[in-house]
Each structure stands twice: as C-alpha cells, then as structure tokens.
Amino acid sequence: MTEAHVTYPVLEHIRKRSYLKSRDEYTAMYKKSIDEPDEFWREQANRLDWFHPFQKVSDCDLANASIRWYEGGKLNVAHNCLDRHLSERGDQTAIIWEADEAKDGRHISYRELHAEVCKTANVLKSMGVKRGDRVCIYLPMIPELAYTMLACARIGAIHSIVFAGFSAESIRDRILDCEAKMVITANEGVRGGKRIALKSIVDKAVEGLEVVESVLVCRRTDTDVPMKSGRDFSFEEACSKQRPTCPAEWMDAEDPLFILYTSGSTGRPKGLLHTTGGYLTYASLTHKYVFDVHPGDVYCCAADIGWVTGHTYIIYGPLANGATTIMFESVPTYPDPGRYWDIVERHKVNIFYTAPTAIRAIAREGDQWVKKYDRSSLRILGTVGEPINPEAWEWYYDVVGEQKCAIVDTWWQTETGGIMITPLPGVNELKPGAATLPFFGVHPCLVDEEGKKIEATEAKGYLCMQAAWPGLARTVYGDHERFKQTYFSQYPGLYFTGDGCNRDKDGDYWITGRVDDVINVSGHRLGTAEIESSINAHPWVAESAVVGYPHEIKGTGILGFVILNANIGDQAKEEIVQAVREQVATDIGKFARPDLILVCPGLPKTRSGKIMRRILRKISVGEYGNLGNVTTLADPSVVDQIIGVHKEMVKK
C-alpha cells in the first residue's frame, strides 16, 4: 500500500465530452449526496416517469435491515424502459442482438421491443400469471430473454432468472425456493458453435414439481423437443395470438421487480430481492455517469443476463436511459479470440464492459487479435466481477484502448443492485487495480477485526457501507432473518460486503477480494460450502474442504481437499477424482467443476471440529512454512501429510 502506484491522468478528449468535468464537480455532487441524501435522491428520481408521486424519499434502518425508497410512488419498469422512449426514439435500435454466428444477429428498435414485450406480457397473462407471481427464466442470451423479463415487469410478475449454465438441480432448488408457477426456457441454446439441450434440463428440473403449472418454450434452433401436453407451450405460437399492446401495471416503488440467487459462505444460494423504484433509479443513474453514455452511443456489456451485471447493465440501466445495448450470445473466443473487437468494429461500439477473466483469456492469445480490428469508436472500457490484476489492466488500457480510453474498474455486488465504487470518466486519475472512489450516495467505511471503524485515510480493513442507497437489495426472498444475519449483524448499523479492502493516502479504494468462503471463479460467484456439499454427496467421499487458489485465467481456481471413505488403490483413486469433478459439474454447473482434487488422509480441524481453511489456503499456494498458529488443531500431524500430498501434485 505504501509503494508508489502508477497513475494515469484524465484524458482531455474524454473530459471534453464527459458529463462531469472535474474532480471538484464530483466532490461537490458527492458531498451533497451524503450530506443531504433525501434531497439528492428526490432529484434523481426525476430520471424516471412516475404515474403517481412518492410521499417519502427514504425510510431506512440498516441495523434492522429495513430499507424503503420512494414509498407511495407508482411506476412501471417496462414503461420506463420502453413506452416513454417511443415518441422520441421509437425507431432507434434498443437492442443489437449479436448471435453466436454474427450473420444471424439483428437490430431491434424500441418500437419493436415494445410490441414484443406487450405480446409476451399478454401471453403470460393468458396463461394465468398475475401480479406478484414468480416466473423462473432459464434462457440463453436471445432476445426472448429481454422480452420475457420486461413482460414480467410490465404485468408486475417477479422474474427469477437462472443463468443457462446451471444444472437441473440448481434450477429445481431455485424454483422451489421462490415457488415459481411458470418456467420459461428454449428448446436449445447455442454457444461457441455448440448446442445446449436446455429444454431437457428443464424437464429434469421440474419433474414432479407441483408448483410449476406451465413451461413456455422458445425456439432458438430447428430441433424439435418433446413437449408435455397441458404443461409445455410454444412461445412463438402463443405470441402469434396476442395483440402488441398491453397496459403497464401501476407498481408501488417498493413492489418486487426480481429475485436473483447468489452464493454466500454458508448454506444454499440466497434469493436477493430487488424492488422497483429505487433499483431502477440507481441502475439508470449509475449507467449514465459511470459509462458516460450519451445519446447515439452504442454500449456493449458482454456479461450474461443470468448474473446481476446483465440485469442492471445490459437491460434495465441502458433501456431506462434510452441507449442502444448489445446482447452477446457467444463467447469471447468464438470463432476466434478477436470476437470482441470484431463486434466493436461492426457495431462501432463506444463503451465496452467485460470481466478481468475474459481480458486475461484473450490477452494471452496475442495482440494481433485486437489490432486486426478498428477500435477507434471506443471511449470507455469497463471491468467487473473480480479484482483486476495490473498486468491485465495495462493490457486493456494500452492494447485495446491504445491509451485513448478511460478504464472504469467497477466494484459492486448482486446485493448492491448497481455500481458502488468506480472511477468516473472525466473525474479522477486512474490507478491500475484500484476501483478508486465511491459513487454518489455511497458511503463506505473500513472496519477492523473488532468491528471498529478505521478513521485514518490510509487503512486496510473490511469494506462496509454506513448508509443505505436506493439500489440495495431489500431482503432474501422468504427469509428476512437470513438477510439481516448475513449483511447487517456483523457490524450493527453497517452493511457488510464480505470484501477486504485497502484505502490509500489519496482515499482511493482497492478491493482485495472476499474475506469469507465465497470465491469468484471466472467472475462467477460460488460458495465453497455448495461445492463441498456436492462433493460430499459422492458415495466414495467421506468429507471435503474447498478453497480458492490464484488461477492465471480464472482469477480463482477451485481446489478440493477430499477424504475418501476407505483405502483404495491409485487407479481407482484417479477415477474417483474425475467422478467427483463431474459430480460438481452435474450438481451445480460446469463452471463450478473443481480444477484440482487432492485426496488427503485428513483435514486440519480444531478440537471443536471446525475445518481451518486458512491453513488449506496457505498450502494451496505453497506457503508451507507460513501456516500461522496450528496449536489449536486436534491433530497437527495431518498438516504435514497434506503438505506431502500437495507437493506431489505440484511436481506433477
């Protein structure tokens, strides 16, 4: 923290057109947002169209996990993302769908999107979906994903999108948790030239589930799939019978908009609930200022809508702002590692947003893939999902941006609804690896082990928030106590993020990563407990402990320490190791498959039986001599045995 960091001054041509022109301007606006939050957020709510004005800006009590914004106000998210743009920009492209094969892509105008969403909304209504009902959406990155989520918003149904890489079991868990009465999927998904049998995964997920009344199936490919009569319906057929208009429900600002499941350090994934007025205000405001989006800009967030980044920054933020947003169906390396820059050239993208893991994966393929394409349209480059290592940052800045683009390293979470700590174009100097400054209305603090707020500017601690903001999740669906416990009980009066963080002498924030048992694998958030519970379900496994370790591309790799039930030969061991890895892929999804499995004779446990992961984390990075205090272990000799096995593996 004390060493000097390279800094990059604000680029003049960026400042020339940015909304904010100076650090002073940011500071003044920030100060107002913190000193007079209600005044600030009252004004910002004018970004949206309200059917009926709200009575109170905020009513929040972090200590009790009670968060309410804009109560009494009536609005509709789909109306704000569609209808209100029609008179001014009905013919402007709302969504550029960039299909797996570029030639299959198309442009969808605001007018067309409005019509499709209305038809879809009518389909949902005709099938009995009512205000407040939950709808589970398991779709690949096709336009129907945008239609269905906005259709839910239009009629007041609550969507729960499940990333199309999740397993049948994961979908089933989520459907049961939120009691979704409808599931929306596609016959097949297409990604990187490969087909994914989504409908058959859903068939497995909903088998025998009484809550699910209907399954709506979109047709992405020509493949016919079995349809269960009375339960399964063709999306296209249903739409063809509907009118392209549908009134937007008047929702209260605090009515639920969506549930999104995310992993924590313990237990099953939590269904974070986001509501209507505060979420959309925050999504819209952050999208405007962080990406400095101007009318006519083409904006591309390469995330998947199955994660919160896609919810807020592919759909809700950009569409609320009347922008042109790209939906990318494929992967960064298909058909080759130049795909991102091919997209930038073809669509003249001005703002591009992706994850460090993708940057690292394509950087190692060589600069020629970037240089092949014209990137002169680019102005802002964003990153999100995990800490970005300075090497990847510099590559993004130098090679992709040719030192002409501003980089925004945006820190935020599923829980926060939108970006929280980030540089702003035109405002601050950039430091590779630093998320830099809090966004308007965001009041961070660092606390020490004892939970005491650290006042010094230069500090290292746990990142917390001392005031509520409109984008903050309102609850864990069906379990408010868990919401309170997880985020508001550690440090009473504060929201605890679960991240460690440094603050440098300039007051800039550097997020160091999770301090709990959550790991970020290729930008996908996973709980080690979930992976362990899948591993432990294998008949040959007695027990396991999972840790993350530094991985060149993924950021964090998954290492499982596994104890088998009985002594078995090396040949069988190898088979079991593979079977265990597959088990996790089947239970959770391929992206959760452990990179390494280490069969060990025991695990380091305290006398009370708690696994000391701290020791396993040290071993995973080869810090055998630096394990800290091991005297509380029930059997300290197990440590040397594990080190032995780890050394063997490293040798191989």
Ligand code: 7RM
């Ligand atoms: C948006 C998203 C949240 C966790 C968070 C951090 C990590 C995200 C950054 C980052 C360092 C960043 N939501 N994280 N962004 N760490 N710098 N710019 O990723 O709920 O899936 O994950 O991701 O650990 O707590 S998430």
